[in-house]
Amino acid sequence: MAKRVGPVGNYLGNAFDDGVFDGVKKIIVSVQGSPYNCITMIKIEYEKDGKLESRQHGTVLGELKEFVVDHPNEYITSVGGSYDIVQTYYHTLLIKSLIFKTNTGRASPVLGGTTESGQPAGTEFTLEGQYGEKFLGFFGRSGQALDAIGAYLGPLGGNKGNKFDDGILDGVKKVTVAADQYSVTYIKIEYEDNGKVEVREHGTNRGELKEFSVNYPEDTIVAVGGSYNHIFTYDTTLITSLYFTTSKGYTSPLFGVAKGNEFELKGENGEKLRGFYGRGGTAIDAIGAHFGPLGGNKGNTFDDGVFDGVKKLTVGADEVSVTYIKIEYQKDGNVIVREHGTFNGILKEFSVNYPEDNIVAVGGSYNHIFKYDTTLITSLYFTTSKGFTSPLFGEKKGKDFELKGENGGKLLGLYGRDGTAIDAIGAHFETL
Known part of the structure; x- marks a missing residue:
């Protein structure tokens, strides 16, 4: 993708x-x-x-x-x-x-x-x-x-090999990587999705094999780094090394040898790794990564896509978490409404003087809720390009976050996970 x-x-x-x-x-x-x-x-x-x-x-x-x-x-x-x-x-x-x-x-x-x-x-x-x-x-x-x-x-790397895209899953439990003297040759990923382990393999298992385990869901991979180089023996560009870093600060061993152009893939706001894509055949030719929303991994996935801007937000919250969010987007002069979660608790709203003013930041917190044995969004707030900030929806508990676009880009859409509450949230911002 x-x-x-x-x-x-x-x-x-x-x-x-x-x-x-x-x-x-x-x-x-x-x-x-x-x-x-x-x-x-x-x-x-x-x-x-x-x-x-x-x-x-x-x-x-x-x-x-x-x-x-x-x-x-x-x-x-x-x-x-x-x-x-x-x-x-x-x-x-x-x-x-x-x-x-x-x-x-x-x-x-x-x-x-x-x-x-x-x-x-x-x-x-x-x-x-x-x-x-x-x-x-x-x-x-x-x-x-x-x-x-x-x-x-x-993705980064060469343009040979076969395309692959693992899609977007809940998270990563273990990564196994093989590398020879030239490049990374093979990658096996053990994902967790809806409580089940899903395995994906790419490339050809050749060379030294090493693995890196993650204490998911308490810890998650938040960065994928490495290098790629033109390999004259094969007259192609390949991934020459890989490493992985988690939200708790752990870093895997280096798989392969750092040669050529170095890179590091990560979400803009510390989002977790949700899946890999790239090209692979007799080796790993190219690699890219999907990073997902902040919060928990339960509930149903939603993605509002991209609109022209946001006119109003209505948020429900109880004593535990944010339970509901309603967004009034504008698209080609029309108002389009999207709703997520289940209304429960106190309802508050925040209006934006669009298009003169735009939302440029989405902040809040998420926490593990032992009562439900899951991680939920516990609070949300929104900041506009003219410096206005919404009231705090919910209560700040757990880990704070703030999502915003580069160079003050405006909010174009929300995505995440929801069910009886808002499990996770991410944002699409305009790139300036």
Whole structure:
């Protein structure tokens, strides 16, 4: 499963979603000059299973500029640029410029509107992963011009081997890893899901075998680190080492030998490891990780997805935990309501003056509730971009947390687990 970053821009135009490919080979943009100075079209040439596929969005209304990538040896790791109100397009916020960077350190020129000093004109943004992941596809909105853009990011390492994705499970109990003199060759993960042990294996068991056990659910893996390198013997890039760190501060032995580019995968706010994805065959070619919401592992999974913003939250809490949450989202001018948990206890609400103000942080606490023998969310609060903070819903008990996006990105949706109460919570934030 690929990770989404963005979108940035506005919510007009028609939505597009290219999905996920192996990588990007070329990008062509149409740049309309003065007085517009914005991007009106983007065309992406993707590679998928050795074949080229093109996707085009927007309208060709100006000069065409291109950026070529030497995929698979080179890949895009960052998309930046700027957006601003364009008065001559009905006072609409549009993407004014784009900049692409690759894993080799190479960058495109500024494609689009610039200032006199050559910098991107308008409000600047950057879309990138935390760990240098490669771009696999784009999504956004377009019509006469490019209204918004976001991207899908993929795992670290090489592009050979077979794709795998373990999905999202409750947590990890044990990891067994094999490595030879070249690379990590094999990984076996013992997950727990709904009280049962689920085993997944990837790669080929070759070399020295070591294991790392986790006292789950009291302790959870919160970081996956290691390295990857081009192996000239096989003419491919492979994962050369791996290690794992838990919420209680334990770190596994190093599996393999640290060679090449180092990385560390972890959630933005200490979320636990819920599953692996990547590529494997005779070795482990690439690896990525799913990190999940904070709190317990019982209840039913929910994910509201991504909306334009949040208008109001209503939260119920009793003497034990947060029991219920109702969110009024806005999407394309319409109000959409999502409810989770079971209403019990005191009900309070928090309204947001959207779109002038937005929620930028979700905080609270979670604790093991011995009465129910489970971990639950015990309190919640919300903070906005204008500095307003909601009342505290529930009582602060257990471990405190605060979820927020990078660079003040607004809350776009909640996810987590629920049943008779709110077991776990996570948040989707806009990437700026």
